[in-house]
Amino acid sequence: MKIGIIGAGQLGRMLALAGYPLGLQFVFLDQSEDAPGAQVGRIIRGAFDDTQRLGELADAVDVITFDVENVPVSAVETIAARKPFLPPVRALGDSQDRLVEKTLFNKLKIPTAPFAAVDSLEDLQKAAKKIGIPGVLKTRRLGYDGRGQFFVRKSADIEAAWKALGAVPLIYEGFVDFRREVSIIGVRSTAGETRFYPLSANTHESGILRYSIAPYRSASLQRQAETHLKRILKHFDYAGVLTIEFFVKRGRLIANEMAPRVHNSGHWTIEGARTSQFENHIRAILGLPLGSTSPIGHSAMLNFIGQIPTLGNILRVPGVHFHSYGKEPRHNRKLGHCTINVASAGARDRALRQLVRLKMGAD
Secondary structure (H helix, E strand, O other): OEEEEEOOOHHHHHHHHHHHHHOOEEEEEEOOOOOHHHHOOEEEEOOOOOHHHHHHHHHHOOEEEEOOOOOOHHHHHHHHHHOOEOOOHHHHHHHOOHHHHHHHHHHOOOOEOOEEEEOOHHHHHHHHHHHOOOEEEEEOOOOOOOOOEEEEOOOOHHHHHHHHHOOOOEEEEEOOOOOEEEEEEEEEOOOOOEEEOOOEEEEEEOOEEEEEEEOOOOHHHHHHHHHHHHHHHHHHOOOEEEEEEEEEEOOEEEEEEEEOOOOHHHOOHHHHEOOOHHHHHHHHHHOOOOOOOOEOOEEEEEEEEOOOOOHHHHHOOOOEEEEEOOOOOOOOOEEEEEEEEEOOHHHHHHHHHHHHHHHHHHO
C-alpha cells in the first residue's frame, strides 16, 4: 500500500515514520527535493497547483493526504475524484479561509470571538466600532504562525492596519482576554470510529507555538472540546486527524481555528500516548482500527525555532526525546522539537524549564 502526501515538511516526514512499521510506503509532492520528507520517501518535485505533478502523484499511490493547508482546492479536486483524498477536500477548503471557518463554527454552535468581513477601510472602521477595540485584523487566507495579522489596540491603529494588510480580503476579530490557550486533537476513521486525545495547553510567542504540555486535565473543558470537535467531524463526514485551537475564558472554550491535519501541538503524542497522532491519522485514512489515545505519564513538547542547542546538552535532560527535521537554520524556522515524557507533572515541568533555558542560550 502506498500513501501520497502533498507536502514533504516535518509533518509529512513524521507521518511516514509512523507508517513504515505498518508496512506502508510513501510518495511526496513538494517543490523542494531536499525537504524533510526526502529522508523517508520519494519526492515528486512540483508546486501544489501543478496538475500534471498532482496527477503523477495520484497514479503512484493508493490514498492521498496532505501535511499543509495551503493546497489549492481547485487543483486537487480532480485527483480527489480519482483516488481517496483524505481528509475531505471540503474540510481543507473551509479551513483555508478564516471567515468561512468562523462562519462554520457559528453554524455548528461552536463559540468564537465576534468577527466581521473587511474589504475596505470603511468596513474596518465599522467593524471596530461594532465589535470594539482592541481587536485583531487578519488576512482571511494564508496566515499562519503569526503572519498576516495586525493588532488594533486603539483607534489610531485602524489606518495603519489597513495600510499593512488591505491588499487582500480580511477579517476583523474581537480580542479575547483569555486565561490559557488549549487545543484538542481528534481522529475519525473512514469506518466512523472516533477517538480524542486529552487537551494540551499551549504557549505561543509572536504567533508561533513555543511549547505544549499534556495532558491538560479539566473534565469540563475536555467535554466541551470533544463536543465541538464531534460536530465538525460529523459535518464533513471526516476521516483523519483534526485539531481545534481554543482560548479559555472563564471556564469556557472560544474557538480560534481548526487544522485538518496532524498538528504541532500533538507532537507530544509520539512518546506520550499509546498511539501517536501520526499513526492514528494513517490508520484513519486507511479504514484501519484506531489505536488508543490514552496518555502515558506526563508530557511536554518544545519547538526549536531558528537554532538548536547542543545535542549533548539536550539529551542530559531527564525524559527527553529529540527530533530533528534536517533543515538548514533560518530565522523563525522550525528546525526540530523535543518531547518530554516522565512519571509526574512536577518532573515534566522541571525538565521543560531546563530545556527552555537551553533554548534561550542557543538563541
